[in-house]
Amino acid sequence: xxxxxxxxxxxxxxxxxxxxxxxxxxxxxxxxxxxxxxxxxxxxxxxxxxxxxxxxxxxxxxxxxxxxxxxxxxxxxxxxxxxxxxxxxxxxxxxxxxxxxxxxxxxxxxxxxxxxxxxxxxxxxxxxxxxxxxxxxxxxxxxxxxxxxxxxxxxxxxxxxxxxxxxxxxxxxxxxxxxxxxxxxxxxxxxxxxxxxxxxxxxxxxxxxxxxxxxxxxxxxxxxxxxxxxxxxxxxxxxxxxxxxxxxxxxxxxxxxxxxxxxxxxxxxxxxxxxxxxxxxxxxxxxxxxxxxxxxxxxxxxxxxxxxxxxxxxxxxxxxxxxxxxxxxxxxxxxxxxxxxxxxxxxxxxxxxxxxxxxxxxxxxxxxxxxxxxxxxxxxxxxxxxxxxxxxxxxxxxxxxxxxxxxxxxxxxxxxxxxxx
Amino acid sequence: xxxxxxxxxxxxxxxxxxxxxxxxxxxxxxxxxxxxxxxxxxxxxxxxxxxxxxxxxxxxxxxxxxxxxxxxxxxxxxxxxxxxxxxxxxxxxxxxxxxxxxxxxxxxxxxxxxxxxxxxxxxxxxxxxxxxxxxxxxxxxxxxxxxxxxxxxxxx
Ligand SMILES: Cc1cc2nc3c(=O)[nH]c(=O)nc-3n(C[C@H](O)[C@H](O)[C@H](O)COP(=O)(O)O)c2cc1C
Ligand code: SF4
Ligand code: FES
Numbered sequence: 072x073x074x075x076x077x078x079x080x081x082x083x084x085x086x087x088x089x090x091x092x093x094x095x096x097x098x099x100x101x102x103x104x105x106x107x108x109x110x111x112x113x114x115x116x117x118x119x120x121x122x123x124x125x126x127x128x129x130x131x132x133x134x135x136x137x138x139x140x141x142x143x144x145x146x147x148x149x150x151x152x153x154x155x156x157x158x159x160x161x162x163x164x165x166x167x168x169x170x171x172x173x174x175x176x177x178x179x180x181x182x183x184x185x186x187x188x189x190x191x192x193x194x195x196x197x198x199x200x201x202x203x204x205x206x207x208x209x210x211x212x213x214x215x216x217x218x219x220x221x222x223x224x225x226x227x228x229x230x231x232x233x234x235x236x237x238x239x240x241x242x243x244x245x246x247x248x249x250x251x252x253x254x255x256x257x258x259x260x261x262x263x264x265x266x267x268x269x270x271x272x273x274x275x276x277x278x279x280x281x282x283x284x285x286x287x288x289x290x291x292x293x294x295x296x297x298x299x300x301x302x303x304x305x306x307x308x309x310x311x312x313x314x315x316x317x318x319x320x321x322x323x324x325x326x327x328x329x330x331x332x333x334x335x336x337x338x339x340x341x342x343x344x345x346x347x348x349x350x351x352x353x354x355x356x357x358x359x360x361x362x363x364x365x366x367x368x369x370x371x372x373x374x375x376x377x378x379x380x381x382x383x384x385x386x387x388x389x390x391x392x393x394x395x396x397x398x399x400x401x402x403x404x405x406x407x408x409x410x411x412x413x414x415x416x417x418x419x420x421x422x423x424x425x426x427x428x429x430x431x432x433x434x435x436x437x438x439x440x441x442x443x444x445x446x447x448x449x450x451x452x453x454x455x456x457x458x459x460x461x462x463x464x465x466x467x468x469x470x471x472x473x474x475x476x477x478x479x480x481x482x483x484x485x486x487x488x489x490x491x492x
Numbered sequence: 493x494x495x496x497x498x499x500x501x502x503x504x505x506x507x508x509x510x511x512x513x514x515x516x517x518x519x520x521x522x523x524x525x526x527x528x529x530x531x532x533x534x535x536x537x538x539x540x541x542x543x544x545x546x547x548x549x550x551x552x553x554x555x556x557x558x559x560x561x562x563x564x565x566x567x568x569x570x571x572x573x574x575x576x577x578x579x580x581x582x583x584x585x586x587x588x589x590x591x592x593x594x595x596x597x598x599x600x601x602x603x604x605x606x607x608x609x610x611x612x613x614x615x616x617x618x619x620x621x622x623x624x625x626x627x628x629x630x631x632x633x634x635x636x637x638x639x640x641x642x643x644x645x646x647x648x
Contacts, residue, residue: 159611160615189508197556200627232507234512237557239553254546317578321616389577400573400576
C-alpha cells in the first residue's frame with residue numbers, strides 16, 4: 072500500500088497547527104538544509120529527484136531554480152502559486168487548509184536554495200478561509216523562529232506575505248501573477264525573459280505551485296532516490312488527484328504518479344454514482360482534452376498523458392457518465408475561457424468570442440450546417456498564435472470534444488436537439 | 493478602530509513597492525464602504541500616492557471588486573463543469589424563484605444578490621456556492637432553503 076506523503080497529516084486533529092506539524096517531524100528538513108547544505112546542493116538534490124511542477128506544465132523544478140542568477144547583490148523572489156483556478160482542481164486548497172506548515176517549510180527551503188529573502192503566496196481571492204489559515208500558520212512559524220531574521224541561527228532571512236487575488240483565472244499564469252502582484256491588471260508578459268531571470272520588480276523570480284513546494288521537505292528528508300522511485304522515473308513522486316463530476320466518491324486522492332486513470336475512476340472513485348457507464352473523462356482540468364471511456368487505460372503522469380493526446384495539467388479529473396451531453400460540456404468550457412480571456416491578444420479575445428457564439432447557438436438547437444468545420448477553422452486560427460497558453464487551452468479542450476464526439480455535434484445541428492436528452 | 497489610511501499604510505509595508513498594495517487596499521476599502529465607489533478608489537490612490545487611473549484599472553479588471561452595490565449576502569453559485577454535472581443549473585433556478593430575482597439582481601430589501609461564478613476550487617463537494625466569504629458545499633435544494641432561512645433570521 073502506498074503510504075501518504077503530502078496528505079499524511081491531513082486527517083489529524085488540529086492538523087493545521089504548528090504543534091501537530093512538529094510532532095510529525097515538521098521543520099526537520101529546514102533544519103537539515105540550514106545546518107548542512109549549500110544552496111547549490113539543495114538545487115542538485117531537487118534536480119536529482121526529477122520533481123516536476125504540479126501547477127500544470129510539469130517543468131523540472133530543480134532546473135528552474137538553477138536558472139536563477141547567483142549574483143548576491145540582486146534581490147530575488149519566490150512566489151507560491153496558490154491561484155488554483157483550473158476548473159476541476161481543488162488539491163492545493165487541501166494543503167493550504169489542512170497542512171499549511173508543509174508549504175511554508177517547502178517555501179523556506181526553496182527560498183534558501185535560490186537566495187530569496189522575500190516570498191509571496193498568491194492565493195485566489197475566493198479562498199478567504201485558506202488565506203486566514205496561511206496567515207495564522209505564518210505567524211506561528213515566525214514565533215518559532217522558522218521565518219524572519221537569522222532563521223535557526225543560520226544567518227538566512229525570509230519573510231512571507233500572503234497576497235489575495237480577486238477572481239481572475241489568468242492570474243494563475245506565472246507572468247500574469249507577477250503583474251498582479253506588482254499592482255497591475257493580471258495580463259501575461261512576453262517570455263523571454265523568463266521570470267527566473269527577470270520577474271517580480273524586474274528581479275529573478277521563481278514561481279512554483281503549492282503542491283510542488285510541498286514535495287520539497289520530503290525530498291530533503293527522504294532523499295532524491297526515494298522520490299524518483301515513486302511512479303515513473305521521468306515523472307515521479309506522490310501526486311494529488313482531484314476526482315469530481317459523476318464519480319461516486321469524489322475528493323482528493325494522494326497516489327503515486329502513473330496510476331491508471333481507469334483505476335483512479337473505478338477503484339478509488341467507485342465508478343459513477345448513478346451506476347451508468349462512464350462516457351468520458353477529463354484528466355487534468357478543463358484545459359486538458361477529454362478522453363472517451365475506451366481510452367482511459369492510460370497512466371496518470373506527464374509523459375503518458377501527453378502521448379495520449381491530452382495532459383496531466385493540474386490533476387483535476389472530471390468524470391462524465393452516459394447521461395452527459397458533450398456539446399453542453401464543451402459549450403460551458405468555452406464560456407469559461409471566453410469569460411477569463413484577459414483581452415491582451417486578438418486571436419484569443421476575438422476568436423473565443425466567435426467560438427462562444429457558435430457553441431451557444433449549436434447547443435441551443437440553432438446550429439447551422441458547417442458549424443463544426445467553422446469551429447475547427449477558428450481553432451486553427453487560435454492555436455499556437457496566442458500570447459499565452461490560455462487560448463491554446465480553450466482550443467485543445469474543444470478539439471478534444473469534437474475529435475471524440477463529432478457525431479454528437481452533428482446530431483445537435485441536424486436534429487436541433489441533444490443526443491442524450 | 494484603525495482607519496482606512498492606517499490599515500493601508502500598514503499593509504503596504506509588506507511589499508517592496510507601494511503599488512503592490514493596491515489589491516489589499518481595495519479589499520479594505522470595499523470592506524469599509526460595501527462596494528468601490530469612485531471616491532473610494534480615489535481615496536485608495538491618494539493614500540498609496542499613485543494616480544487614480546492605476547487604481548481604476550485594477551478595480552475594473554478583477555471580478556471580486558464590486559463596482560456596484562451588492563446585497564448584505566452575496567450568493568455566488570458555481571456553474572462550471574463539475575458543479576453543472578451535479579445540477580448547479582437547477583439550484584440557480586431554485587434560487588431565482590425563491591428570492592424572486594434574476595441572476596445579477598438584488599432583492600428589494602437589499603439582503604441578497606444572486607450571481608453565478610466560475611469554478612470555486614471546491615469541485616469535489618459540488619454543487620457549491622459561496623456567500624460572502626463562506627463556502628456552502630454538497631448542496632441540495634433543501635440545503636439551500638435552509639441556508640436562506642438562516643440568513644434571513646440572522647438579518648432580522
Ligand atoms: C491560463 C493559465 C492558468 C494557470 N493557472 C495556474 C494555477 O492556478 N496554479 C498553478 O500553480 N499554476 C497555474 N498555471 C501554470 C503557471 O503558469 C506556472 O507554470 C506554474 O505556477 C509553475 O509552477 P510549477 O512549476 O511548480 O508547476 C497556469 C498557467 C496558465 C497558462
Ligand atoms: S491568450 Fe488570452 S489570456 Fe492569454 S494573453 Fe492572449 S488574450 Fe490574454
Ligand atoms: S466546478 Fe464548481 S467548484 Fe469547481
